[in-house]
Amino acid sequence: MNEQSTKPALAAISVLGGMAALGLTDNFVPHISERGSLWQFHLVRSVMAxxxxxxxxxxxxxxxxxxxxxxxxxxxxxxxGAMLIYFGCLSVLPIGVVVAGLFTSPLFVVLISILFQGKSVGLFRWTAVVIGFVGALLVIRPDPSALDPISFLPIVAGLLYAIGAVATRAWCEGESTLTLTAGFFGMLGVFGLIGVFVVSGEAPAGHDGFVLRSWGPLDAEMLFWFAVQAVGSLIGIGLIFRGYLLGEASHVAVFEYSLLVFASFWAWVLWDQTVPVLGLFGMVLIALAGSIIALRSTAPVGAGRVPE
Structure with missing residues (x-):
């Protein structure tokens, strides 16, 4: 993409719009997790998509x-796989914590590029990795006396998302956004179908049973929230893809971190979820680290870059 063809302002607005859509619709997951199933959610949403x-x-x-x-x-x-963990965590962890964990993915992209692709990384990006790691710890705030592995699952989602981001560039150059979107939803649908048949047994009532249920009621209310998720995610992803077509990826990537703000804001408005001061500072560090990595890279390194 040459300099004359880029539209940085429109690209930024497009990505911000996509993140606003995702930040809002992801906050509706508790409406589904109360009675539904994670596996049912991905299966039905994928069919709708x-x-x-x-x-x-x-x-x-x-x-x-x-x-x-x-x-x-x-x-x-x-x-x-990253999204399977992400949505599973939304039923038991504050959305700000889950989103922050997912956005550690640029840090893992740097590490993957060093360990498996033989690339050299300068001082700025090494510093960004350290800053992002500290930020993640501040968001999760692990207590050594009572470690909860679930708190670290969003970071595992970030690792898987980073591998997918590297694979997008290394394996899927020239594939269309429609193809990659279809592959993404198709795989989630397969995961959902497997879970529906494999997961069995008694599940706790309420949000705690979201991952452990094989199926939940499929009434008009549930279908409405499934449809909201399907349409919202397609709109959000579409706007993000459009942003990368309009602007330079390394600059557009910075605006993806607005999801931390949108998700936390709507969690506060809809669910009265608040983020402690240290957690907010940790989110700022994660966003700063990802921005440094994006702006210091000659190729896009954030979560979810896709070619035209």
Whole structure:
């Protein structure tokens, strides 16, 4: 993308709009987790997403066909795995903590590029990794006397998302955004289908049973919230993709961290969830670290970069 073809202001607005949509719709997950199932959620939402994608293709706006199906499948496996953990954590952890954990992904991208791709990293990005790690600790605030492994799961999601981001560039160059989106939702649908048949037994009532239920009621209210999630995620992802088509990826990436603000704001408005001062400072450090990595990189390194 040359300098003349970029539209930085429109790119920023597009990404901010996408993050605002995701920050709002992700806060509706508690409406689903109260009675529904994580596996049912991903299965039904993926079916709805494919109906929308199918309509887009039917009207002549692109194709879902992959040029390298195995590469798209591999990339989708990691990205969908990250989202499986992400949404599972939303039922038991504050959304600010979960989003902050996911956004440690640029730190892992740097480490992956060093350990597995033989790339050299300068002082600025090494400093960013340290800053981001400290920020993650401030958000999670692990208590050595009562360590809860669940608190670290969002960081595992960040690791999987980082692998998916590296795979996007290394394996899926030239694939369309529709293809990658379809692969992502398709893999989540497969995970959901497997979970529906594998997960069994008694599940606790309320949000604690979200991951342990195989299926929940599929009444009008649940279908409404599933549809909100499907449409909201497609709008959010579409706006983010559009932002990367309009602007330089390394600069656009900085605006993705607005999700920390949008998600925390709506969690406060809708659920009266507040973030402690140390947690807020940790989020700032994570956003700062990711911004440094994005701006100091010659190639996009944040979470979820996709080619045109």
């Amino acid at each position: 494919f109906l929308v994608l199918g309509a887009v293709v039917a009207f002549g706006f692109g194709s879902l066909r992959a040029k390298r199906p195995v590469a798209v499948l591999g990339r989708s496996l990691f990205q969908a």
